[in-house]
Amino acid sequence: MKAEYKIPFILSWKHLLRSNKWTLSLIIFFMSIAFINMIFVPSLFNGIVDGFNKQIITTTTGNILITPRDGKDFISDSSETINRIESTDGVTAASAQMLVPGTLKFDGKKGSWSIYAINPDQEKKVTTVSEKIIDGEYLDPSDETGILLGNDITSTETTNEGDNPFSLKGASVGDTVAVIFGNTEYEFTIRGIFKTKFNTADQRGFITQEALKKMNPGYVDEATSISVTINLEGDEENVMQSLKDRGVRENIYSWQQASSLMSSVSDSFLSINVILSIFGVLIAAITVFIVIYIDISSRRQEIGILRAIGIRPYLIRAMYIILSAVYSVAGVLLGTVLFFAIIVPYFNAHPFVLPIADAKLLVNPGDFIARLETLIWVAIAAGLVPAVTITRTKLLDAIWGSK
Amino acid sequence: MQQQETIIQVNKIFKTYRLGEVHVPALKNVSLTIHKGDFLIITGRNGSGKSTLLRQLGLLDKPDSGEILLKNKDVTKMPERERASIRLKRLGYIFQEYALIAELSAVENVMLPAMMLESSASCRKRAIEVLKKVGLEYKIKNLPRQLSGGEQQKVAIARALINHPEVIFADEPTANLDSIAAKDVLKVFKRLNEHDQSTIVMITHEEEETAYGHRIIKLADGSLV
Numbered sequence: 001m002k003a004e005y006k007i008p009f010i011l012s013w014k015h016l017l018r019s020n021k022w023t024l025s026l027i028i029f030f031m032s033i034a035f036i037n038m039i040f041v042p043s044l045f046n047g048i049v050d051g052f053n054k055q056i057i058t059t060t061t062g063n064i065l066i067t068p069r070d071g072k073d074f075i076s077d078s079s080e081t082i083n084r085i086e087s088t089d090g091v092t093a094a095s096a097q098m099l100v101p102g103t104l105k106f107d108g109k110k111g112s113w114s115i116y117a118i119n120p121d122q123e124k125k126v127t128t129v130s131e132k133i134i135d136g137e138y139l140d141p142s143d144e145t146g147i148l149l150g151n152d153i154t155s156t157e158t159t160n161e162g163d164n165p166f167s168l169k170g171a172s173v174g175d176t177v178a179v180i181f182g183n184t185e186y187e188f189t190i191r192g193i194f195k196t197k198f199n200t201a202d203q204r205g206f207i208t209q210e211a212l213k214k215m216n217p218g219y220v221d222e223a224t225s226i227s228v229t230i231n232l233e234g235d236e237e238n239v240m241q242s243l244k245d246r247g248v249r250e251n252i253y254s255w256q257q258a259s260s261l262m263s264s265v266s267d268s269f270l271s272i273n274v275i276l277s278i279f280g281v282l283i284a285a286i287t288v289f290i291v292i293y294i295d296i297s298s299r300r301q302e303i304g305i306l307r308a309i310g311i312r313p314y315l316i317r318a319m320y321i322i323l324s325a326v327y328s329v330a331g332v333l334l335g336t337v338l339f340f341a342i343i344v345p346y347f348n349a350h351p352f353v354l355p356i357a358d359a360k361l362l363v364n365p366g367d368f369i370a371r372l373e374t375l376i377w378v379a380i381a382a383g384l385v386p387a388v389t390i391t392r393t394k395l396l397d398a399i400w401g402s403k
Numbered sequence: 404m405q406q407q408e409t410i411i412q413v414n415k416i417f418k419t420y421r422l423g424e425v426h427v428p429a430l431k432n433v434s435l436t437i438h439k440g441d442f443l444i445i446t447g448r449n450g451s452g453k454s455t456l457l458r459q460l461g462l463l464d465k466p467d468s469g470e471i472l473l474k475n476k477d478v479t480k481m482p483e484r485e486r487a488s489i490r491l492k493r494l495g496y497i498f499q500e501y502a503l504i505a506e507l508s509a510v511e512n513v514m515l516p517a518m519m520l521e522s523s524a525s526c527r528k529r530a531i532e533v534l535k536k537v538g539l540e541y542k543i544k545n546l547p548r549q550l551s552g553g554e555q556q557k558v559a560i561a562r563a564l565i566n567h568p569e570v571i572f573a574d575e576p577t578a579n580l581d582s583i584a585a586k587d588v589l590k591v592f593k594r595l596n597e598h599d600q601s602t603i604v605m606i607t608h609e610e611e612e613t614a615y616g617h618r619i620i621k622l623a624d625g626s627l628v
Contacts, residue, residue, distance in 0.1 A: 003526075004519045010511075011504075018506040018546065305502045308463055309516045309562065310491025312484075395463050399502075 007311065008318035015323060023295075030291045031331020031379065034284040036339050038371040041280045043344075043361040044352070045273035051357035052269070056259050058128040059201035062095070062227030063236050064243070065258035067251045074098075075250050078223035082122070088246045090230050090239040093125035096223035098212060104153065104205065105178040105185070106168040113153050115179060115205040117212035117219075126227045129194050129201065136173035136192030144211045147177060147188035150202035151195035179207070179215075186215050198356055226250075281371065285378040288331075292324050292382035296390075303390045304398030313391035317384060324383025328376045339363075407438035409474075410569055410602055411460060416469030416479075418455055418625075429455040430466065431625040437570065442596045443604045444616030452625040453606045454574055460604060461496045461572040462486045474569075491519055495563025497573040501555040503547040503562075509534060509554075510543040513561045520566065533561040537591050553584025560591055564601075571595070573605040577612065589615050 016024065057063055066085070068075050075081055078096040085094040098117040103110050120139040124130040129148070130138045139148050154171045171177055171190060178185040188207065196202055212219050230239045236254040243252055306316050344361050351358040390398050418430040429452045437443055437460075447453045458464040459471060462478055470477045473493070478486060490496070503512045514523065514530035534540050537557040547555050556576055563571050573592065577585035593615055595601040605616065613619050621628050 003522050006523060007515070007518055010518070010523070011507075014506045014511065301502075302504060305498075305504065306515075307487065308490065308496060308498075308502070310487050310519060310566075311515070312487065312519070396458065399463075399498075 004312065004315060007315045008322055011306075011319045012322040012326065015319075016326060027291055027295060027327050028330045028334055031288060031327055031375070032333075032335035032338060034287045034291075035332050035335030035371070035375050036343065037287075038277075038280050038284045038375060039335075039339060039363065039368055040343070040361070042273055042277050042367045042371075043363045044359065045269055045276070046362040046364050046367070047347075047352075048354065048357070048359040049269045049273075050362045051351075051354070051359045053255075055196065055198040055201070055357045057229075057255050059132075059196040059198045060127070060227075061253075061255040061258045062126050063230045063233070063255055064228040064240060065253045065255065066094075066226040066228060066243075066248065067253065068224065069250050074222040074224060075226060076222055078226065079221050081223075081248065081250070082226060084246055084248060085226065085228055085243060088239065088242045088248075090232065090235055090242060092229040092231050093122070094226050094228045095119065095122035095126040096226045097123075098209070098219070098222060099224040100179070100181060100207070100212060100215075103180040104149075104168060105180060106171045106175065109168050110180070111153075111168070113150075113203055113205055115147075115207060117207050117209050119209055120206075123206070126229050127201075129196065129206070132194045132196045133192045134195045136190065138192055139206060139208055141208055142210055143191065143208050144214045145187070145189055146191035146207070146211070147179070148192050148194060148206040149177075149190055150204045151193055152199055152202040153205060154190075154193055181215055184215075197354075197358070277367075281374055284375065288328070288375060288379050289382035289385075292327065292379055293386050296320055296323075296383060296386040300390050301399055303387070304395060304400075307391065307395055308399060316391050317387045320383040320387035321380055324379045325376065327383075328379030331379075332372050332375060407440070409436055410439050410441075411437040412472040412475070413437075413460070414470045414472070416459060416466035416471065418452075418459065418464070418466045420455075429625050430459070433469075433622075433625070433627055435620060435627065437602065437604060439569075439602055440596070440600045441602050441604070441618060442592070442616045444613045444619045445604065445606045445622065446608055446613060446619060447622035448608065451622040453608075453622050455625075456622065457572050457574050457604065457606055460570075461494055462490050463496065491516055492566055493569045495566070495568035495571040497556070497559050497563050497571065497576050499575040499578045501547070501552070501559045501579075503555055503558055505547055508544050508546055509539060509550065509558045509561075512547070512558055513565055516562060517565045526565075530561070530565060533564050534558070536564070536595075537561050538587075551584065552580050553587055556580060556584070556588050557591060560588070560595075564595070568601075570602045570604060573603065575606050575608070577607065577609065585609075585612075 066075065082094045082096055085091055095118060100115040100117055102115055103112050120141050134151065139146055153168055155167050156170050168177065173190050173192060175190050176187050177190060178187055230236065240252045240254060303316055307313065347361045351360045413433060413435045416430055416433050420427045420429055433456060445453045445456060459466050465479055471479050473489065478489060507515065510527060510530045513533055514526040517526040517529060531540065531543055534543055537560050539554060539557050542550060542554060550558065577588055580588060589612060592603055592605065596603050607613065
């Protein structure tokens, strides 16, 4: 190795070792803040989208939704189908729902909501509705007169559009509501009210299959849908294939397919994320560029002196590239520590409360690495540009400033 | 009588600085010869063109016209890369403001130009020897801020000497020093010139310092007088 190649390493090492520690710390701190800025926004949006997706999966569709095959209104013999589903590799649990077309009535107010007849014990394994009871209690499988209502059905809250015209306004646990099924009114007692924060779920009501049998003695083991949860998130396609292989002949949809509207909302969030991320990267890049540019520009005379004593310009540039790389790597390391040791745990403990879901910070490893690389490259460019400029200016101008 | 070897021959150089629309002639038709072993003193009032002339000779700047021959080779037409190589290997330049690298110790500042040419171990050894020569062997590990002005200037002299230059240029090396430190530095130059036959070109406008030189040239308004 040529002796001169050591010069940039020695100069940058001595610079780091002996320059003002306060300035050095400040530069690294700025870099870490810039890096956190770059990863915070995408992590937040990933968290929102993830929270949103989880809401869809855990409150409405499960990972996989099975609906009657084409031309049929019901999945007949649903118990047998559930047994077959649950014995399929990769499946955790399944729950059948039977949509009861009817109208709810309370205290002179009435409206149409989706009421599902379920086996509460099965449903508990598939959705989180049982965990989201805000008043009263969950349904017992043998309950023939109880109903569980979503918060949007009973809410008295005023929405942006004014009073919710479709709410039963103030119906609470213990009150009696009527379910109008066909031309007959069936009285149910509100056992519990749940709030998932996901309005599709919160506009639903649940009764037991036993209650449905009482309302409609002709009902025998049928379902309008079966929600399925799987062991491994993201493995929907494989499990769907396994279900087909196991002889499930109904229509099988992944949660994304089943909630196409919801996934388009997710896509919109991802698009916003991309746009905001570009701005985030741009702002961080400019910050990093300015910080390094100022640091190096303040060493203009030093660069001039190095040139004057015969140090080749490429070695001077290499020195500042090394310095910039060290600044950025140190900034990334500090930013990573601050982010994962303080910011992520804080937001896990205090998630952003959104109308549809609670959002935590979710770091996508791909995004993380891409931003890490971006910051380092930007820092190197930020170091290189002034170093190139100063090593190309007239020597006298570099040492003593422009004449 | 033995003919003196010419190291630098300056022929009719002109240099004009442009300050916006204003053109300020700094050197006008300057010609001179520097011989091996010379201790040439350049004097003149502020703004007379002394530093401008030294920067042309030290290859820090190029004249607008005329030629500067270093051992019969015109250095004004050379690309910057070659001029940098000459500055490194054949010339030593001492600035008025010491111009040391703040984060390098005395010995590291001195060995820096030598590291362009040889391994750092041998550079260090030589740097210590040169620092001894200027009387700073006890402060080799000190950073510039831990040295007095005179000591910093001696480090700058040692740095200029490390690659055995053919000519040493010193631009008012005592301007920022007290009289004792200034004498100390001038003695170093004298010793280098007398014992090592180093060729020295030094700017000063202190009358008593001209006594250290063999030859004195005076500049006024960019011309030799």
